[in-house]
Amino acid sequence: MSARSATIHPPLPDYHTHTRLCRHASGTPAQYRAAAARRGLPELAVTDHAPNPVGYDPENRMGLAEFSDYQAMVRPLQDGALPGVLLGIEADYHEGCEAYLPDWLRRQPFDVVLGSVHYIREWGFDNPDRRGDWERVDVPAVWRKYFLLVAQMAATGCFDVVGHLDLPKKFGHRLRDAQLREFAAPALDALARAGMAVEINTSGLRKPVAEMYPSPLLLGMARERGIALSFGSDAHRPAEVGADFDQALTLARAAGYTEHAVYRARQRRLAPLPGPASPA
Ligand code: ZN
Ligand code: FE
Numbered sequence: 001m002s003a004r005s006a007t008i009h010p011p012l013p014d015y016h017t018h019t020r021l022c023r024h025a026s027g028t029p030a031q032y033r034a035a036a037a038r039r040g041l042p043e044l045a046v047t048d049h050a051p052n053p054v055g056y057d058p059e060n061r062m063g064l065a066e067f068s069d070y071q072a073m074v075r076p077l078q079d080g081a082l083p084g085v086l087l088g089i090e091a092d093y094h095e096g097c098e099a100y101l102p103d104w105l106r107r108q109p110f111d112v113v114l115g116s117v118h119y120i121r122e123w124g125f126d127n128p129d130r131r132g133d134w135e136r137v138d139v140p141a142v143w144r145k146y147f148l149l150v151a152q153m154a155a156t157g158c159f160d161v162v163g164h165l166d167l168p169k170k171f172g173h174r175l176r177d178a179q180l181r182e183f184a185a186p187a188l189d190a191l192a193r194a195g196m197a198v199e200i201n202t203s204g205l206r207k208p209v210a211e212m213y214p215s216p217l218l219l220g221m222a223r224e225r226g227i228a229l230s231f232g233s234d235a236h237r238p239a240e241v242g243a244d245f246d247q248a249l250t251l252a253r254a255a256g257y258t259e260h261a262v263y264r265a266r267q268r269r270l271a272p273l274p275g276p277a278s279p280a
């Protein structure tokens with residue numbers, strides 16, 4: 001018996017998962033669903049990296065021509081059985097995306113759209129291959145620019161949930177709390193105005209920073225603004241589905257959350273958080 005199988009999995013939807021189509025993850029939606037079923041999760045959103053017609057970051061996403069394959073992998077799983085499977089996408093907000101992204105997103109039958117910032121200009125700041133660039137930048141200036149992009153993303157009104165809200169901390173480049181508050185507040189205000197939710201993304205636990213996204217400080221700021229909450233493992237392998245959701249639930253409760261967001265056809269409702277987790 002592996003250590004993993006002893007992990008407690010509270011019955012929460014996992015709203016952030018990938019597939020092999022993005023070229024840096026493994027597995028099919030059917031395999032992610034089977035993993036969700038084994039852990040007793042009620043629902044899974046398949047949210048692979050959105051294809052891109054303008055050549056943005058092509059090595060980390062499906063091609064436009066593969067988008068029909070993506071839908072064809074998800075559709076047969078929408079059979080009414082549990083765990084339910086939602087058609088989602090993780091779309092990048094980057095400078096220039098306004099030229100194609102809002103229109104493309106509107107035309108697809110998504111249940112939920114994650115909005116993520118992974119790039120500052122030409123720099124994929126969370127890409128392990130570009131990690132060395134962190135030694136050559138002004139770290140607070142990066143965070144300031146990052147949160148400006150998050151605020152701009154929210155203002156487009158094109159996204160439902162912000163992905164990994166404090167992603168720049170991935171390799172351990174943190175801000176002092178006072179500065180984090182100052183830079184993040186306008187972004188959180190914009191998220192609240194846009195009606196976007198924030199996710200607790202457990203993948204940070206598997207990264208050098210070894211902490212979920214967002215930090216307790218930022219999650220508390222989101223809660224103060226009435227921003228809704230979802231949960232995502234950001235699984236890039238089926239075995240990661242629902243990973244560390246026991247810790248995520250504890251973090252949510254500590255921030256004062258009592259409900260989580262559930263999406264269908266990009267409409268949100270709120271459901272009560274499950275009670276204290278019991279061993280699976
Ligand atoms: Zn990815
Ligand atoms: Fe991401």
Ligand code: FE
Nearest residue numbers: 016018090234
């Ligand atoms: Fe992701």
Ligand code: ZN
Nearest residue numbers: 116163164234
């Ligand atoms: Zn992600």
